[in-house]
Structure formats: structure tokens, C-alpha cells
Amino acid sequence: MSRSAVSPGAAVGAGAVGAGAVRDGAVDGGAAVGGGAVGEGLWATLGRLHRLVPELTAGILGTLGLAIIATVGKVVVPVVIQQALDRGVWDGGADLGVIGVSVGFAAVAILVTAVAAYRMNVRLYRLSESALATLRVRAFRHVHDLSMLSQSEQRRGSLTSRVTTDIDTMSQFLQFGGVMLIVSLGQMVIATILMFVYSWQLTLVVYAFFVPLVLATHRFQKRLARRYGAVRERVGDMLGAIAESVVGAQVVRAYGSQQRTARRIGTTVEDYRVAQTQAQTLVAGVFAVVEIVAALTTASVVVLGVALGVDDSLTTGQLVAFLFLLTLFVMPIQSLTEVLNEGSNAIAGLRRVIDVLDTPTDIRDPGADGGGRLLPAGPLGVRFDRVGFAYPGGPPVLHDVTLDLAARTRVAVVGETGSGKTTMAKLLTRLMDPTDGTVLIGDVPLSEVRFDSLRRRVVMVPQDGFLFDLTVAGNVRYGRPDATDEEIMVAFEQLGLGEWLAGLPAGIATRVGERGDLLSAGERQLVALARAQLADPDLLVLDEATSAVDPATEVRIASALLALTRDRTSVTIAHRLSTAEAADEVIVVDAGRVVQRGTHADLVAVPGVYRRLHESWAAGVSSR
């Protein structure tokens, strides 16, 4: 039951952040990341897209040609109507020859048009989907290349949206609105041309009605975007409230607060409904307005058209054909507001993706362009040379740290929360670069070490033993992809975990579930240790887990750690002073400086930070 309490607990945070992320993403745009592309004009953004994925415009001339054929075909029917009315039929008689010829041509034209439209659609879908897939994969890789600094936990959710929902929104828009927008615009242009051919005067009348309407559309679209923004926020609120009730099910019941929770959810459900209705009212209004303008236009065209016809500047066929063209012209305007809204959402998504790609990868692999150095063979020592570090815009968290750690020693770094000890681990594994000074491993400055060499020789076991939704073997193999099942089992044996492994339902083939949820926190840690063991690094950086696990597992972890650090250089960010007691050397960090170093026995003998920490820890222990 404790397990079930954990995972929903997790999800709530979620519900909430979920909403937050939506808001961040959709409303604030990519401001969270770079903010660069967000203020950019449409064409600039599209230009950037084209530079990122040049294949987007492959074969554009052919596509354009098909588009022209496809749109020209749209006016076939009005032309045939005009021909028929003016030359083919009259009250009481018809010239079937004329009708036959024009209808025959028209039928062929319609078929050609349909084929051209089909070919164009398929080309556009293929191009756009391929481009989006490229963009998606590139953004994914870029996110992984960002330093931990840019990948902070808060941003991770929104970074995920960049390679999922943002791209999906674009793809959806292209399939359903985008291609249509292009076709519609073409349709309006071609209709205008033909209307102009039939009667420039009537065309002016049409434009007199519709130009103001289209101009107003822009404002409608802005209002609509705001209302949809409100809808999004309300969905977030609602999901947050529902998630609370689900995740907090135990507390809600234990404290009998069902009524209170129901009221809370009820309010958010209602607010969401109201927001949806408000958005819908605006959309319905826009449709109705367009409809009325269209009716006024049609009536004006009929009246003025007859007047022109009486003056012999227009035939009956031309007038009727004009009315057919008018329907072609009006239709796109009807939904312009919403298509533009969708389009602007898609563009906003694109800008956010571009922003991610624009975020500089501040930690670069010196081996990326063939340069860089390899770590020397053999055991690795560590040196911090006047190292300082500050998070961007924050105060320094490490000051002038100079340290030499001999190869093959067990080093424990201790200090209070915020003392900077975790920062040291991140610098040591080059998850971040120092703002001052140099970190050297095996006497090579870390910034010059090729990543392939660094990641093979230096392995970090993070606090949270994150596991992938694979088997135990799959996760351990993450440390060394070519390892055999035997080698994996040996790794467990070496850490004294053979018995634990044997107790799993399917041994190394046991699936661990999402994030390893099917294992306990301590067991996940065991798998993470085996993963490190298999990777067989020369320098091991351990960020000790703080979460409490049951005693039996604690003991297993402790002995596995001892085995893992044997004959290796290891730097442990210790949260338990018992770890420090077992270390060859203890480094005490306080307020970003190394204030003491030595063995546990030395340090505990003199007054100072370590003794204070130890006393406070011992007090806690003895009260147990």
C-alpha cells in the first residue's frame, strides 16, 4: 500500500505543474527557455524553419505547379454555367452541341484538377511530416545536449512538450488547416481574377464588403486567442483539482472532506464550461457576421448586376457565374478566424521549438569535432584548481576550492544543505563547468576531455536511481551496452547482490516498470549500483540517496557500496556520516569552501564544522 501511496502522490504534483506547464507553454510562449524566436515575425520564423530543415522546400516548383492546376480547376463550374446560360440554353431551347463540348471539357478539367490536388496534398503531407520528424529528433538530441543547468527539473516537463505536443500541434495544423489555408487563399485569388474578368464593377462591390470584414477578422482572432487561452487555463485548473481528489484520496477520506473537494472540483468544471461557451459564442458570432455580409453582398451583386446587364455590360450567364464565384470567395473567409487561430498556435509551437534549438549547449564535447584529449590509462586522481561556481544570476556557491584527491582513495564530501557539495559532484562529472578555475582528472583539464573517454572512465551514481521501463538486465546494460547476461549477473554477484537478484520473480529478466516503480526505492538503488559496477569506471562519483529505505535493503546497499568502491577512486557526496566514518578521507564543505579535510578520526578530534555535524548526527542517532 505504501507503493500505491507513492505513485499517485507523485502524479499530483503533476496535475498541478501540468497546468502550469500548459500555461507556460501556450501562453507565455517559449519565454521559459530562450525567448529569442518568440518576438520574431512570421516570415523570420519560417525562414529559420527553412534553414533548420532545408528539405522542406524540396521540389517546391512542382508542388506550386500542382497547386496552380488544383486551384484553377475550382472555377470550372462557374465558367460552364456562364457558357451554358449565355450560349447553350435559353427559355424554350438549348444548343446541346455547345453544352456537350463545354461540359466535356469541364469534366476533364475537374478530373485533372482532382488528380493534381491529390498529388499536391500528398507531396505537402510528406514534406511537412518529414520536416517535422527531422525537427523533432533534432530538438530531442539538443535537449540531451543541454547542460543540467538548462535541463532543470522545472523545465523538463516543458522541454518534453517541445518534442511532443508542440510538434504534434504543428502536424495537426498542417494536415487539417494548413494545406486548406493554402488552397483557400488560392481559391480566393482565382475567384477574384475571374470575377474581375466578368465584371470589375461587381468585384469592387464584393471587396467593399469584405475588405473591412477581413481586417476585422484580425481583431476577432486576437479575442478568440484570448478566449482559448482562458479555456486552456481552466482545463489546467480542472485537471489540477481532479488530480488532487484522486491523489489525495486517502486524506480526503480520512478527514471526511468529500463535500469540500466536490465543491472545489464543481467550481473548476463549471468555470471550464463557461470559458468554452464564451469561446464558442465568439466563433458563432463570427460565422453569423460573415453570413450576413455574404447575403448583403449577394443581394447587392444581383441588383447592381441587373443594372449593369440592362446597360449591356453584363450577360445573364456572367451574372449567375459571378454569384457562383462569390460562394467560392466567401467560404474561406467564414473560417479564417479559426484557421488563423490554429495557425498562430502552430507557429507559437514552432517558435518554442526553435527557441530550444537556440539555447546554447554550454557544455560542449571537445571530441565533437575530432579534437579533445583522452583520460590517461590507469587509476585516476582528481584535482580542483581554484574552482569557483555560481548559478547564472545567483550568488557563488563554491569559492576558490583547491583540492587534490589521490587515485584509489575513498573520499567522502560532507556539509550542510546548500554547502555546495552536490555542486562539486556535478563539476566533477562535467554536468556543469566551473565559473572560475579548472577541474582536472588524471591531470587533464576536464573541459578538454573527449566525452566518450569521460563517460567511460568517470561514472556517477545519482541520488535517485532512475530506471528505464525495461528489465533489470536492460537497465544494468545501460552501463555497458555490449554486456552479456552472464556479465550482468556477475556484476550483481560482485556487489554481493546475487541473493537479492535470485529473489526477483524473473531474475535479471524482471521488468522494473516505469521509472522502476515496481521496485522499492532501495532496490532501484541496487540496480543503479550494479549498472555502475558493470560500467567499471576508474572514478566513481556517488551522490548518496537521502530517502529512507527499509533496514534490510539499507544493509545491502551499504555492503554493495563497499564492494563497488573497492580499488577505485571514489568521491561520495555523503548525507550520512557513517559513510564519512568509512572513508579514507573526509572533505568538509561549508558555505562553498573546503574548511576541513582529513580522516574521520582526525576531524572528530578537533573542534570545527565536522565535529558539530557529527554531534548533531550522533544526537539524532542516539535518540533512536
Added chain:
Amino acid sequence: MPGDLASSVASSFAPRRRARACVADAAAGATDGAEAVTAVEAVAEVAGAGADAAAVSTGATDATVDVPAPRATAGRPAVAGEGGHAPGVIGRGIGILANAVREEPRIFAAAFVGSSLYALATVATSLALGEITERVVVPSIRDGHADWSTLLGAGAIMVGIGFARACGLFLRRLVSGMMQYRLQATYRRRVTRQYLQLPLAWHQRHSTGSLLSNANADVEAAWAPIAPLPFAAGVLVMLAAALGLLIATDPLLALVGCVVFPAFGAVNIIYGRLVSPLYGRVQQLRGEVSGVAHESFDGALVVKTLGREADETSRFAVKAQELRDAMIRAGRIRGMFDPVMEALPNLGVLTVIVVGAVRIDAGSLTVGELVRVAYLFTLLAFPIRAIGWVFGELPRSVVGHERVTAVLAARGGLTHGTAQLAGSGPAALQVSGVGYRYPAPAAGRPTAEDVADPAGTVDPAGTVDPAGTVDPADTVDVADAVGVGRAALSGVTFDVPPGRVVALTGRTGSGKSTLVNLLARLVDPSGGTIRLDGVDLPELAAGEVTGAVALVPQQTFLFDDTVRANVALGLDVGDDEIWEALRRAQADRFVRALPAGLDTRVGERGTTLSGGQRQRIGLARALVRHPRLLILDDATSSVDPRIEASILADLRARAGAATVVIVAYRRSTVELADEVVFLAGGRVVAQGTHRELLNRSPGYAELLTAYDEAADGRSPAAAVPAVPEVAP
């Protein structure tokens, strides 16, 4: 501010990030869906079949898929998928629509009136245009003379009809939306109330993700066909009117109409059948792409520190390319549908012209009548698609409706009796012969399914993971390992006299937390009885147990609200009492230091609380109620040991005020208790004082010794919880 809830609820364990991201998507997806229904329909009103099933489902199902385990889709029935058009589905779908009309009869009537007005006005437009051509345009232009009053009258009629069309359109769109949103809201309220009523045991069988999805995406899917329904109903009126007009005009042209319009319907249906499995697949792949991205970014630290970026990228690229190919396949069908839907009415008009010319030549048709029919074909080409949209939505609707109905039909709420607790002061607790068996997981959702990954995921090494291939037996094993469908407790018996402090202890999985939920009557035992002051819990009236018992769970759950509201939780208490409770929970000092004291919203930026602080607020929540039975489920595990000691000392000192049951395996806590109940494998294996058990029960001694060793520092890295409040 749900965004704040995030940090407020997220405690110090790892899984939270992933879930957070998932729900983010859920929210995003849901929104897309909400928009898709309206926006896409509009899009469709122009040219494409934009609003057909697939379009809407693409947006809306995001939520369904993304929420829990993106992969769960694989286990779910194909959304809007193949087989969706089986006659049964259509029949059930129509049943759902009928149900919707019954739920909102007036609203539907209003929408239908709007839609019919629009339909009739549309037919009238073509009739008017034909008449005006015949009576005004042709004679005026032929004669070079116009009767201006007739002409203006004709214009006025056109405007009038247009106005009627606009009104009908406005009414239909607005009211259809209202109907859809009202139904959604109604069902969301029903579903969430049901969540609150159903017992905890039911919740334990369903993942948060699937419950969120039931309340959001599934409700949305269920009512998705409502948006185009009144339109489609109006189209039937339109078709009847058009057919009448055609027959009145010319039987031969009516025949053309009888061929062309059904052909429309057929194309729509064929398209729906072809495309819906394709978009179902797209949906599934989107879920998978999202699953890989979530997992990979969540594990970023592991990926980075082991230098596996390139492998992760290729794992992602494989999915991204599958999605691309699926989209292109779907695009091929779509790309064909649009031109066909455009060519059909055009070819219809050409046929009308040919047939019309023949009839005119034969003297049985006028030019005006020909124009009328041609215009009618042009105007009808678009609305007739609405019927296709409704049918296209049905399969998805049926799936969503079934999931929602399953929640609403779930039974098993706790029943209450009428007994009142008479006493005051510490309560007596008697547990006799209590057993508990976890119910089997509900089909289609739970953990077990997430375990079995039918996709046979490619593991990072690039080899297909053998265990990934579906092996039901394997799944059962793993499910068993986490205790699904297994007896969690059996024959548990012990008494706690009023005012006593009893510790429950045992290894992880021994049944401690399960027992605690039974004691607070969040769940009823499968056998045996639990009595409070001699009354069996189910016999107590509603509210009696929550009034007397306060449970502080292991994981503190804080609501997205102020500190005050989180402590009071609906109880009418003054600030003094709240401060007193906070003081006893040793939380008063840090709460005072918060920017707005009691009014600080937990989780607001800059006021994120540590795990220990959260636990202390959770404890204050219980203490402020002055419970007669206080149950602490390892509720101070993240609290600084010294603070924990003084909290427990305070409890001990006041033990006379409440009976206390405390779950723990630490010596300090256990020593505090008058008596210890030692559980193993869901049974009480030993009971007595701490000293007695140390001598009598080897398992107990072993459990506590692990800590003792750590405490004495003999075993180097063994278990000692933390240096004061050390966090990363």
C-alpha cells in the same frame, strides 16, 4: 493556481517528475481536444472534411493516451480504431446520442430549430436565386429594362433569407456547443463525485492517469458527436426539403440528386472506415513518442553521465519516424478525400447542366429552374458532410462512453450504520481476526498491464528485450511481487485499551500501511472486525469515524491552498487552535517564517516546503482535530531526528488524551510505545513490550538491530536516516 500545487504536492520522491510531465501533456492534449471540436468543425465548414472523426480525435485523444503510461494505449481498445464501424458500435453510438438528447431535450430542441432554420434558408436561397434569375435577371437583361421596385424587392428577399441563415447558423453553433459543454460538465461532475464516493480500495486499483483521463478525455470523447449532431439533424431536414424542391422542379433532375447525394454519403463513410484505423495508429504512436521522450528526459542524468545521448536519440528517432510514416499514410487517404469531395458536387452540377439543357430543349424546364438546381447542388455539397462527422465520431464516443459508464457503474462505497460514539477521551480499539485481500486489478488499466509491455521495447543496447515480448505468466509474477490480488493481512488480532500507545512494526510489505487504512476505515477488511469503543466500524454513522480518528499517512498530501486551509481542511477552527496544533507538530516556527504565515499558499514560488516540513503540517492537521484515536503511519520519517524526538515526547506526554497507533521500525519510536505489534507477511507474529519482543522474537530483534548497528556506527554505511534536514 494549479501550477503551485505542483511544488506543494510533489514531495521528495523521484516518480513525481514523470507524472508531472504526463499530466502536463494531459492538460495540453485536453485543451487541444477542446479546441479541436470547435475549431476543426469550422475548418471543415470551408473545404476539407476537417471535422471528420479523425481530426477531432487526433486532438482530443492526446489526453487519453498521454496521461497514465503513454504505453497504456496499447492495452486499451483501439481508440476510434478498426472495428469501430461494426454495426454494434454504430447502434450503441446512436443509443448514446439518444441518451444525450434525453439529458438535454430543450437545448437540443433549440439547436435543432437553429439548424433547421439554417437548412430551410439554404434551400430557400437556391429557390430564390432561381426565381430571381427567371423573373428578374433574364427578362431585364433580355429586354434592356429593369423594374427597379421588383429588383430591390428581390434584393431584400435575398438579404432576408441570408439573415435567417445567419440566425440559424448562430443559434445552431452556439447551442450545439452549449449542449456539448453542458453534457461534459454534467458527466465530469458525476464522475468526480463518484471518485469521491468510491472506496479507497477502488482507487488503489486504478492509476491516477486513467482516472484523470476518464474525467477529462473520455468524457470529452463520449460527447464529441454532439457538436455536429444538431447540424446533421438539420441536414436531414435540408435533404428532405431539397428533394421536395427537386421533385417539384423536374423528376429527372430529382433522379440526378438521388444518385449524387447518396454517393456523397458513401464516400464519407468509406473515408471514415479507411482513415480511422490510420489515425488510431497515429494516436498510439504519439503516445509512444511521448513515452520515450518523457522517460528519456526524466532519466537525463543517467543518459548524460553514461554518455548515452546518441543511443537515446536513435531510440527516439525510430518512434518519430514511425509516427511520420503513419501520418503520411493517413495523409494519403486524406489527400484523396478532399479532392473527391470537391469533384463530386462539381460533376453533379455538370450532370445537372446536361440533363437540364435536354429538358429545356424539350420545353419541360426553364432556365431559372436550371440555375436553381445547380445552385442547390453547390450549396448542399458542404452541409451534407455533417452526417459523416457524426458517424465518424461514434466509435470514439462509444469507447469514451463505456469507460465513463464503467466508473459511474462501479459499486462498493462504504455503507454506514446509525450508531454514535458515546464516549469522549481516548478511544478503545479492538481488532479481531482481520484479513484483507487486495482486489484483482480492474481490466484494462492497472499496474500489471503497464508491466507487460506488448511492444517488446527495444532496449538501449538495441536488442529486442526478450522479456518485452508478451508473456502473461511473467506479468502475473511481477504483479504478484507487488502484492496485487494477494492476501495482505490475515487473522490480525490485537487490542488497544484507551490512552495506550501501540507501535505497529514489520518489514516493508508486511501489511502495516494496509492495516492502518483499515483502522481508519478507509477500506473495510475482507474478514474480521475492527471495533471502536466496542462498536464495529461499519455500524457507525457516517462521519463518526472521521470525527474520532485521525490518520497521518506516510506521504503527506497537501492541497494547493494556504497553510491554514491545509491544517483546518474544512474544520471550523480559529487561528489560535491552528497555531497550537502547529506548535505541537513543531511546525510553528517555520510557518511563522513563511512570507504570509498561515496565509501562505503551499508550493507558491519560493515557499516550497521540505519533506519534513510537509510531514509536520500533515501532523498538525491531525492534531488540530483532537482525535480520540491518532494513527501515525511512519509520519515523521522525513523529520529531523531531534525534532521528531520532541514531537513524539509531546505525544507521549499527552498520551492520556488520545489512543495512539504508530507505524515505525525505529528503536526510538518503538521504545515510546506501551506495546509493540510485530507484523510479518500480513500476520501478527509477536506482540508485547519492546523488551519482551527483543528477547522473544528473533525477526523483531533482527529488524531493529539493523538500525542499532548503524546507530553505533559499526557497519560503515548502514542505515541511519539523515543528518539534520540534509537534502540535495
